Structures are given as structure tokens and as C-alpha cells.
Amino acid sequence: MKKLLIAALVLLQSGMVLATGLIKNGDKFYDTRGEVINAHGAGFIKVGDYYYWIGENRKQGVFVSCYRSTDLVNWEFRADLLTRDSDPDLRNANIERPKVVYNEKTGQYVMWMHYEYRHDYSQARAAVAYSDDIEKPFTYVKSFRPFGNMSRDCTVFKDTDGKAYFFSAARENYDLAMYELTDDYLDVKEHITTLWPGGHREAPTLVKHGKYYFLFTSGCTGWNPNQMKYAYAESIRGPWSELINIGDETTFRTQPTYIITVEGKESTSYLYVGDRWDPKQYFNSTYIFLPLRFKDATTPLFEWQDEVRIDAKKGIVN
Ligand code: GAL
Secondary structure: OHHHHHHHHHHHHOOEEOOOOEEEOOOOOEOOOOOEOOOEEEEEEEEOOEEEEEEEOOOOOEEEEEEEEOOOOOOEEEEEEEEOOOOHHHOOEEEEEEEEEEEOOOOEEEEEEEEEEOOEEEEEEEEEEEEOOOOOOOEEEEEEOHHHOOOOOEEEEEOOOOOEEEEEEEOOOOEEEEEEEOOOOOOEEEEEEEEOOOOOOEEEEEEEEOOEEEEEEEOOOOOOOOOEEEEEEOOOOOOOOOOEEEOOOOOOOOEEEEEEEEEOOOOEEEEEEEEEOOOOOHHHOEEEEEEEEEEEOOEEEEOOOOEEEEEOOOOEEO
16 A cells, blocks of 8 residues: 555656646656656657657666656556667667657567667667567667768657668767668668768757658767757758757757657657767666647647646547
């Protein structure tokens, strides 16, 4: 009984009130055990009725952890997907920005991430892992430089035709390289283009709305937040528009990590997820969830809200 009461108190303090589907931005996020959610630089993927939140957890030799939720508000810890012991290549690694996509042809979940050696960022490699079950430990494949290019902040985007693309900061973060993945998603097949050469873009994340693809990225100021920009394109291969400022000059003190498409019975909404980094105590970094709206076909709107109400079943984010 005492334990239950404590858990209820923790949940109330956490800013996640069970019945209303309410997120209070700025507060810590707790999982259903009452423990702080450790899933930074994350990606999200929907499997059946569940949204999975998969991100960086470096607290105890764990690299990537997985949580799930049906309402995007109450998150249940499921498993550590990648740890220092998953592979000898990971013993001294630093893993950032894991993103998981599902491959229909192989029936595998494939994770792409940024790989470094301890706190040194000079390796600048991509890494890949896979699993048949999203809630079970992933099998590590390799780390490498795609077509010999440096590869730091990254994301994977899976299109509706089943093709998947890897975007990553290349050439000391000056360029954003775009690759198509092989049919099994375990490797890169083609270096399609280099977006905004010299533009210094990081933290890429994409979403498709209507006929257009939108790519959101931050600038390059380490753990400090900066102005997010976006570009849009009718074909994922481009041409892409110029980069356009969105939100305020610090992206409301966050750095983008993912945009969740919340497809419900009544509507489809978009939820921006950003990291509010704490570089002194990395695992203390928090998350900010904000609606991403569209004014017209090519103009996203992004504003600060203290609170966000989510009705995942209806597909409404307010
Ligand atoms: C950020 C990047 C993070 C991490 C950090 C290191 O800009 O988005 O993922 O790499 O730099 O300073």
C-alpha cells in the first residue's frame, strides 16, 4: 500500500497525470516504475498499439533503452537494447542518437546510431544493430564511415514505399550527408547528396506531411541549444528548399531529436520531441514535447506551450 502511494505521488510530481494525457514541459519524465526515463537523443516507432521510445541511457554501462506507451504519456520500461557488453566493439564506445526502423522484408528492427570512442568525438562513425523483437537485446553489426565519410549526429527516415534513408553530419559537421539504405537496411547503398554544404547542421529529424517531406535540424553548438531550421521537398531526393528559421533562437532551450506522427481515429497530429541537455549530468537531461502544426502545405508552426494534451487514440495533440 505504502509503495503504491509513493508511486502515485511520483507520477503526480512527474508532470504526467494519468487520466488527462497531460505533459507538463520542463518537468522530469518518470516511467511507470517511478524511475526517471533515460532515453535521450531518441527515436520513436509505433508497433501495433504501442509507441516505443528508444534512446540513449548511459547511466550504468547501458547505451540504449526502450520504453513503450499506448497514450504517449505513461511510459513503461521494457528493456535495455544495447549495452557495453553487447559486443567487444562497444566496450569503450559512446553511442548517441539511436533510431530504429522496421524492415518488412526481413522482419527485423534495425537501429542506426552515432558511434564514438569514449569522450573523444574523432571516430565519427555510424553503427548498426538489429533484432527480431523490438523489446529484446539487439545484435550489433558494425561501426563504419559511410562511403568513407565522417558521420556524427544522425537519423533514419523510412518512407511509405519502404525505402529508408540515413542522414548524418559529415566533414567535421560542415555538411549533412544523405544516403539510401540497402534493402535490408543494414548498410548504405548510395550517397545521394550532401545537403547545405558548409551549413553546419546537426540533430536531423524528418517527417512527411501531405505531399511534402520536412527536415528539421539544429545548428552546431555542442550541448548548447540554438536556432532550429527546417527545409521541405516534394521528393525526398530533393531539390530541398533553403533552410528556414522556426521557433525561437534556442528552440525553446531544446535540440530536436524526433517528430512523432500521431495517427488517430479523428486526425493526424505531429509531436516534436527535443532534448534539454544537462552536459554536467548527462543523465539529468530532460525532454520537451511540443505540438508541430502546419499553417499550410509547406509552413510548419512551432510554439512554446507549458502543457501539452495528447489524445493518441483520436490523434489530437493540443
Ligand atoms: C550535440 C549533439 C549531441 C552530442 C553533443 C556533443 O550537438 O547533437 O548528440 O553529440 O553535441 O557535444
